[in-house]
Amino acid sequence: MSRQQKDKALADLIRTSRRAGNTTAWTQGSSGNTSVKTDDGKHIFIKASGTALRNMSIKKGWRRLRLDKVLSIINDSRLTNLSAVKRERETANRLLNACDDNFAGDIKPSIEAPLHALLGKCVIHLHPTAIGTYVSAKNGKNEIAKLFKNENCPTLWIPHASSGLTLAKKVEGLISNYRRRLRISPSVLFLAKHGLFVSAKTPDEAIRLTQDVINRCKNNLPARVVLCRRPAEKDVKAAKSAIAGAISTLSGYRPNVSFFYNRDVAEFIGRKNAGKLLAKGPLSAAEIVYAGGAPIWISSLDEIVAGLKPILKKGNGLPAAYVVKNLGLFIAADRKNASAIAEVISGSLFVRSKATQFGGVLALTRREQEFIKRCYLPQKQGE
DSSP states (O other), rough: OOOHHHHHHHHHHHHHHHHHOTTTTTOOOOEEEEHHHHHHSSSEEOHHHHHHGGGOSSSSEEEEEEHHHHHHHHGGGGGGSOOOOHHHHHHHHHHHHHHSSSSOOOOBBBBEEEEESSSEEEEEEEEEHHHHHHHHHHHHHHHHHHHHOSSOOOOOEOOOTTTTTHHHHHHHHHHHHHHHHSSOOOSSEEETTTTEEEESSSSHHHHHHHHHHHHHHHTTTTOOOOOOOOHHHHHHHHHHHHHHHHHHHHSOOOOEEEEOOHHHHHHEEEETTHHHHTEEEEEEEEHHHHHHHSSSEOOOOGGGHHHHHHHHHOOOOOOSSSEETEEEEEEEHHHHHHHHHHHHHHHHHHHHHHHGGGOOOOOOOOOHHHHHHHHSSOTTOOO
């Protein structure tokens, strides 16, 4: 691979990543990933795990991998016989070993690199709030089919599968069937309970297609409901104190509590069924990884402790996000992490509000939640 090829692929990756990551309507926190393959098809540049797309630069936020080594992971049948935790750890280790660049340490490439390897030259994977409304709705698949029924290159719906190798192998099979039927490769994939994948020959084409798909889905959504007014500062202060105090009473630790208020939050807190929508549980892996689960609905500040006790009794840690009726979103976390958590939760509130129009919210099952916790969250000593 020539130096010119490497420089071009990396430049394309950085430009694509910054464009895709510059709005929380497209992706939140450090979620989402992008990739660009070199012209000779031997290497793939992909976003590094834990990096926000908008922050990628020539010096950080990406890894370069040998494409043949990435594909060999998918084709290794021995990995499927391992337990979920061992399989994902082995996949992550082999992806790290497939890296062919000058970065020191264990900066991990995206765990979804095998899936990217199956698609075209330029790939964008995002969690747009408009797309989330469909992939996290009970009738979302049918709605997508109606929206894109006249496409020359039909979209491909991917039923939910655990992230990592399991997802890549499922997508591999569905893409093979797609190619046999239509004799072309899919360029737009909707992943249930996950997000959007777009594949194209050039970065500009990938961005343009991503924008078109998101706009079409967004324009089909119901109009916003009446928004709640921003609360008085004294009420926000009282809620912060009540939440911090309740967590301190139950855990012995008094966290920093930050307040967030935007259009998505304002629409959600005024809903009569807000509590029921949150009770469905987390909609995505991001809610679990960032916030420890779905946000807690608080209808009365006087009942916070009583409401949190059952969560602790189940052996779960307290979530970081709290939605207070008629007030807004509160995040109990370090200030450096609070904004990223709020981005993820605000997106979730938007999805919950709109998914009601498409058959209702489709949340992660208990089994799906446990997989995410076991494989992608730090484990306690001995686990």
